[in-house]
Amino acid sequence: MVEFRYRDDEVTEQPSVTLDAFLDQSNASAVRLEPDDDARKLIPFLDRLTLIEVAFPKFRDGRGYSSARILREAGYTGELRAQGDVLVDQIAFMRRCGFDSFAPEGSLNPEAVERALSTYDQYYQKAADAAVPVWKLRHG
Amino acid sequence: MYKYDNYDQAIVDARVAEFRDQVNRRMAGEITEDQFKPLRLMNGLYLQLHAYMLRVAIPYGTLDSRQMRMLAHIARKYDRDYGHFTTRQNIQYNWIKLEECADLLEELASVEMHAIQTSGNCIRNISSDQYAGAAADEVTDPRPWAELLRQWSTFHPEFSYLPRKFKIAVIASPEDRAAMRLHDIGLELVRKDGELGARVFVGGGMGRTPMIAPEINPFVKADDLLSYIEACLRVYNRYGRRDNIYKARIKILVHEIGADEYRRQVAEEFAHVKTLGIDPPLAELERISAFFAAPAFDAADVEPDRSDPDFAVWLDQNVKPHKQAGYAIVNISLKPIGGIPGDASSAQIDVMADLAEKYSFDELRVTHAQNIVLPHVAKRDLYAVWQALRDADLANANLDLISDIIACPGLDYCSLANARSIPIAQKIATRFADAERQRDVGELKLKISGCINACGHHHAGHIGILGVDKKGVENYQLTLGGSGAEDVSIGKITGPGFDEDGIVDAVEKAVEKYRELREGDERFVDTYRRVGMDPFKEAIYG
Ligand code: HEM
Ligand code: SF4
Numbered sequence: 001m002v003e004f005r006y007r008d009d010e011v012t013e014q015p016s017v018t019l020d021a022f023l024d025q026s027n028a029s030a031v032r033l034e035p036d037d038d039a040r041k042l043i044p045f046l047d048r049l050t051l052i053e054v055a056f057p058k059f060r061d062g063r064g065y066s067s068a069r070i071l072r073e074a075g076y077t078g079e080l081r082a083q084g085d086v087l088v089d090q091i092a093f094m095r096r097c098g099f100d101s102f103a104p105e106g107s108l109n110p111e112a113v114e115r116a117l118s119t120y121d122q123y124y125q126k127a128a129d130a131a132v133p134v135w136k137l138r139h140g
Numbered sequence: 141m142y143k144y145d146n147y148d149q150a151i152v153d154a155r156v157a158e159f160r161d162q163v164n165r166r167m168a169g170e171i172t173e174d175q176f177k178p179l180r181l182m183n184g185l186y187l188q189l190h191a192y193m194l195r196v197a198i199p200y201g202t203l204d205s206r207q208m209r210m211l212a213h214i215a216r217k218y219d220r221d222y223g224h225f226t227t228r229q230n231i232q233y234n235w236i237k238l239e240e241c242a243d244l245l246e247e248l249a250s251v252e253m254h255a256i257q258t259s260g261n262c263i264r265n266i267s268s269d270q271y272a273g274a275a276a277d278e279v280t281d282p283r284p285w286a287e288l289l290r291q292w293s294t295f296h297p298e299f300s301y302l303p304r305k306f307k308i309a310v311i312a313s314p315e316d317r318a319a320m321r322l323h324d325i326g327l328e329l330v331r332k333d334g335e336l337g338a339r340v341f342v343g344g345g346m347g348r349t350p351m352i353a354p355e356i357n358p359f360v361k362a363d364d365l366l367s368y369i370e371a372c373l374r375v376y377n378r379y380g381r382r383d384n385i386y387k388a389r390i391k392i393l394v395h396e397i398g399a400d401e402y403r404r405q406v407a408e409e410f411a412h413v414k415t416l417g418i419d420p421p422l423a424e425l426e427r428i429s430a431f432f433a434a435p436a437f438d439a440a441d442v443e444p445d446r447s448d449p450d451f452a453v454w455l456d457q458n459v460k461p462h463k464q465a466g467y468a469i470v471n472i473s474l475k476p477i478g479g480i481p482g483d484a485s486s487a488q489i490d491v492m493a494d495l496a497e498k499y500s501f502d503e504l505r506v507t508h509a510q511n512i513v514l515p516h517v518a519k520r521d522l523y524a525v526w527q528a529l530r531d532a533d534l535a536n537a538n539l540d541l542i543s544d545i546i547a548c549p550g551l552d553y554c555s556l557a558n559a560r561s562i563p564i565a566q567k568i569a570t571r572f573a574d575a576e577r578q579r580d581v582g583e584l585k586l587k588i589s590g591c592i593n594a595c596g597h598h599h600a601g602h603i604g605i606l607g608v609d610k611k612g613v614e615n616y617q618l619t620l621g622g623s624g625a626e627d628v629s630i631g632k633i634t635g636p637g638f639d640e641d642g643i644v645d646a647v648e649k650a651v652e653k654y655r656e657l658r659e660g661d662e663r664f665v666d667t668y669r670r671v672g673m674d675p676f677k678e679a680i681y682g
Contacts, residue, residue: 035382060178060261062301066377069298073416089162089179096297112165119158122147124291125366126418127298134147134291135420138427 004091004113005101007079012051032083039067046076054099056084065097072098072128088112092120098128141204141503142287142431144252151294152249155256159183160242167239182300184230184258185241189555192236195258196248200268200286200310201229201506203253208493208504210251212486218244223489225474225482227546227597228307229267229506230258234553256294261302263293263373267309269317270507273432274515276463279331282312284429285338285365288420292366299373303380304388306373307345310338319508319600319624321353322346324390325372330359337361342372342402343394346594350630351391354399356406364410366419371409375402435501439466439518451526453575454537459522462515470500470514470525471507473536473544477573478566481547482510491532499525508597508624509546509585511539542584542651543569546597550590550607551614557590559607559614564588567644572651581651584664585623600624602665603647604631616643620650620676621668634677646680653679 002011016030019037022045030051033039042052052071054064068080079101082094086104091113094102102108126133144152159179166176180186184195196211203211211231215223218240219233226232236244248254257264266286273281289308293299299306309320312329320326326341337359344353360368379397381387394402446452460469472492475481484492492512496504499521505513517525529535538544545568548554550561565588572578587601591608598604604619615637622631638646651664653676658667668676 060301061382062261062299062303063378063382065298065301066374073412087175087178090301093295093297093300109170115161116158120151120154120295122150122154124151124294125296126416133420134151135424137147138145139421139423 002081002101002103003108004110005079006095007100009079012079014051016051016053033064033067035061035063037067039070040074042071042076043074046071046074046078049076050078051081052076052078053081053083053103056082056086059085059087059090065093068094068097068099069128088116092116096123096127096129096131141202142199142283142428148291149249149252152252152254152256155183155254156242156245156249159245163238163242178260181260182257182262183241183245184255185236185238186259187555188234188553190553191234192238192241193553194233194236194241194244194255195226196231196233196253196255197258197265198229198231198253198506199290200266200272200283201270201508202268202272202283203504203506204502205493205497205504207251207253208489208496210248210253212489212493214244214247215486215489222483222485224480224549225484225506225510225512227508227510227548227595228265229270229508230265231506232549234549259305260300261304261306262300263296263302263306263308266290266293267307267318267323267508269311269313270505270513271317271460271469271515272312272505273434274462274464274467274469275313275315276461277313277315278463280312280329280336281429281432282310282327282329283432284425285327285329285362286310287428288366288425289369292369299377302373302377303382304385304390306376306390308369314626316624316626316628317507319597319628321628322350322597322600322624323353325369326353332359335361338365340368340372342406343391343399345389345391346597346599347389348386348592348594349392350594350599351395352628352630353391354394356399356403362425363419363422364414367414367416368406368410370418371406371413374409374413375405379405434464435516437464437467437516439520441466442520444519444522448523450530450535450537451523453579454526454535455522457537457541457579458539464516466519468517468519468522470517470522471539472512472514472529472534473538474511474534475538475544475569476533476536477543477569479569480562481545481565484512488532488534491528491534495525495528509544511544537575538578540583540585541578542572542581542586543578545569545586545588546601547588548590548596550588550596554590556593557607558592558609559590559616561588561590561596561605561607564605564607564616564640564643567640568647571644571648581655582663584651586647587622597624598622599630600628601631602663602668603650605643605647608637610637613639615639618643618646618650618680620673621665623665627665632673634673634680636681649679650676
């Protein structure tokens with residue numbers, strides 16, 4: 001279930017299909033990526049997609065962070081959802097990689113999520129969010 | 141030395157607050173140990189045999205006297221009055237209480253220090269050459285580049301859940317004092333047509349499958365560096381193995397697909413990443429470099445008075461040439477005969493801090509061999525420095541000799557250990573306590589790990605010792621011929637292992653064989669390379 005969503009548009013109702021299914025019959029508008037799926041395979045179809053769900057079967061498996069960035073770097077603007085074993089303390093990193101909705105398996109405490117998201121307001125590196133990196137603040 | 145600005149300080153302060161919150165949630169039972177573990181690990185907090193162990197980052201091994209004194213203060217207040225300097229140029233405390241940990245980190249933050257990313261499957265503390273800024277053979281000071289990488293890697297959102305931990309070393313001299321090619325990424329700064337850039341080596345490491353990193357790129361320009369490293373990491377994050385923890389390091393990926401294929405994938409990723417504008421302008425490297433400007437050297441070039449024989453011995457063994465006439469590099473060995481390699485009491489840490497403040501432009505370094513360096517000492521002050529060190533039991537004149545042993549914590553502290561390392565180091569050092577004999581043997585790097593994880597760098601030892609478990613009994617394997625320097629190589633196992641006393645005898649036999657066979661000024665490892673394993677095998681087992 002989507003517990004946290006940071007966008008204003010309508011939630012896509014269509015169920016997401018696997019990458020293989022999508023590549024076979026690409027009229028779906030929602031797709032689900034497993035950790036070992038190559039996100040770049042979606043690049044030709046991004047303007048047709050309204051939801052990409054990235055699965056995190058285990059929180060330790062960080063491949064989905066790269067998938068998210070690759071999609072945002074390719075210009076994807078639809079909903080990018082992290083689904084699965086997502087911990088409170090990962091959400092800030094995920095936001096920076098371009099995720100804008102979260103469907104954690106276990107329920108998360110909204111207050112703790114809020115706190116995690118507001119802990120840092122300076123970032124050293126440029127990522128997929130709008131944050132201005134510290135080096136840019138230093139040098140304009 | 142680098143000084144935090146408001147941005148740097150805000151980030152470290154926020155980390156302390158975040159960790160305090162995480163500890164509170166754990167203590168209140170809101171999160172399980174399993175959920176807490178990756179969080180505490182990213183703050184360098186391990187649960188060990190007896191207590192929590194905290195690892196504090198010393199970025200590229202450089203610190204000032206104020207920071208060094210803080211390390212002493214922490215040893216006194218939160219630990220049992222000592223700290224343990226590690227092979228990754230960090231310091232570890234072995235007896236930390238979880239409930240005090242946030243206070244400890246807050247004190248560290250007050251002197252621009254932290255424990256961020258000192259463990260966990262993320263980019264770890266960046267290591268460097270302990271003689272940076274002082275070595276005659278460097279093309280530039282590598283530390284500004286290391287600081288640039290420190291900032292880039294701190295809380296990197298994409299690379300905090302890598303397949304495995306990730307270690308980067310930066311050097312800028314042909315002589316490698318940082319085991320650069322045994323890191324996941326090793327950078328050697330070089331000059332090409334007047335321009336500075338980095339030679340990039342990827343896929344080195346120790347552990348159960350030691351590998352020497354192959355060169356992946358002969359020259360990456362300064363203003364492409366972060367894009368290039370980001371590309372290296374992204375390929376690893378996506379394709380590094382996650383099915384088997386022992387095959388998860390980048391060395392396995394590079395080995396399995398081959399250096400050429402890895403290079404190709406990185407080049408492709410780099411072509412894309414470079415368009416994203418993640419590289420800071422060169423002005424940022426210049427800003428950082430300004431902090432590392434050479435101090436105001438002004439001492440006359442006088443040779444120290446060698447009439448005190450103990451001082452003369454120390455001078456010859458532990459003091460190295462400086463790039464500036466009139467100055468020298470002082471190595472403080474934390475390897476007293478019979479002591480615990482890398483341990484220092486809070487009183488000793490304070491003494492070293494005082495000496496740095498008074499005699500070394502307020503700077504100290506931690507070396508990967510678990511020693512301390514005063515990088516810029518005027519030659520006229522060497523005798524005074526030596527006297528102060530001697531009074532604090534810190535004037536061990538054994539740098540790079542057989543008793544200058546690297547040893548991991550082993551079974552005395554570590555929950556993964558198969559065998560004890562520290563007592564073996566103590567016994568070997570005691571066996572070779574005779575200073576004349578040690579000096580006659582000359583440079584001999586002996587390194588001990590208590591299990592195959594190789595924290596004690598045994599693969600890179602001229603003589604390496606590995607603790608294994610043989611049907612519930614501690615057993616030790618002997619390797620010969622490794623090196624972590626520019627002549628990098630991986631040691632080979634001599635044959636069947638030994639018990640505790642047997643390993644000490646075996647080391648002695650190997651050393652005596654060397655003395656018999658050496659030609660000219662060959663070091664142990666040179667003789668081994670010339671004659672091969674057989675004569676040593678015979679001496680040890682025959
Ligand atoms: C006592 C607690 C410690 C634990 C539980 C521990 C654990 C480990 C583990 C599991 C590895 C293997 C990682 C891998 O190959 O993927 C490793 C490697 C390593 N550790 Fe430790 N370690 C400890 C202390 C230390 C200390 C005190 C030092 C420094 C003296 C150290 C330095 C290293 C180094 C240099 C490596 C090798 C890195 C490589 O494989 O390239 N560790 N450690
Ligand atoms: S080598 Fe093994 S025993 Fe030694 S510290 Fe590392 S994990 Fe522990």
